[in-house]
Amino acid sequence: QSALTQPASVSGSPGQSITISCTGTSSDVGAYNYVSWYQQHPGKAPKLMIYDVDNRPSGVSDRFSGSKSGNTASLTIAGLQADDEADYYCSSYTGSNTLEGVFGGGTKLTVL
Amino acid sequence: EVQLLESGGGLVQSGGSLRLSCAASGFTFSDCTMGWVRQAPGKGLQWVSDIHRNGGRSSYADSVMGRFTISRDNSKDTLFLQMNSLRAEDTAVYYCARVVWGQIDNWGQGTLVTVSS
Numbered sequence: 001q002s003a004l005t006q007p008a009s010v011s012g013s014p015g016q017s018i019t020i021s022c023t024g025t026s027s028d029v030g031a032y033n034y035v036s037w038y039q040q041h042p043g044k045a046p047k048l049m050i051y052d053v054d055n056r057p058s059g060v061s062d063r064f065s066g067s068k069s070g071n072t073a074s075l076t077i078a079g080l081q082a083d084d085e086a087d088y089y090c091s092s093y094t095g096s097n098t099l100e101g102v103f104g105g106g107t108k109l110t111v112l
Numbered sequence: 113e114v115q116l117l118e119s120g121g122g123l124v125q126s127g128g129s130l131r132l133s134c135a136a137s138g139f140t141f142s143d144c145t146m147g148w149v150r151q152a153p154g155k156g157l158q159w160v161s162d163i164h165r166n167g168g169r170s171s172y173a174d175s176v177m178g179r180f181t182i183s184r185d186n187s188k189d190t191l192f193l194q195m196n197s198l199r200a201e202d203t204a205v206y207y208c209a210r211v212v213w214g215q216i217d218n219w220g221q222g223t224l225v226t227v228s229s
Contacts, residue, residue, distance in 0.1 A: 003156075032213075032214075034213040034214050034215055035215075036214075036215035036216070038157075038216070040157075045207060045219040045220065045221055045222055046157065046207075046216070046219055047219070048215070048216065048217050048218075048219075051212075051215050051217065052213075052215070057217070087156075089156065089157050091157075091159075091214065091215060091216070092214060093213045093214025093215065094214060095214075097171070098171045098172075099159050099161070099162060099171045099172070099173060100145065100147070100159075100162050100171065100211055100213070100214040101147075101159050101162075101211065101214035101215065101216070102159060102214075103149075103156065103157045103158065103159060104156075105156050106156040106157065
């Protein structure tokens, strides 16, 4: 049940693009295309932003995109806006006989 | 519209018990794997437990194994988490979650559990 690895923090200026990485193993991120990303503002419940590596739920801006290469998934946010400042978490299906999913440690995005 | 409404959180002494409930609506509850995720103050998300749609298989984080029990009542569209032998480190907001292939497509608003030592 080891957590996925994310950078603790990233930052960018309005209008810029940033990318957050999420590194797992060949047993989770590398094995399945079931990687998701969540946005969490302070005091709020997380919100699904990306699922199945690169799919956006209805209502999520197309400024958010996801990708995966090997054991590492990535979330890219283009055209940064002030409201994008939040914590971001990745998760992956584990495919094991234990918990279905595992989270990353979270990344604090600061919009300068 | 999918809705997940948790209840049952509160303040409890170390060693005590609490039972969380999650009332689901807006979807076919019995078709879905459900789970509980928690977030300690100032910390990240932790997957606590999940249960398959028919209740036939459930899983737990190592940190709660043997103390927490997840269950569901598909006739009442309700998910439960029985928490025994609570410790200070169990203090967190507990979220009810609808799980799809290890991904959470819907979250409840969360219920706060505070364990005092």
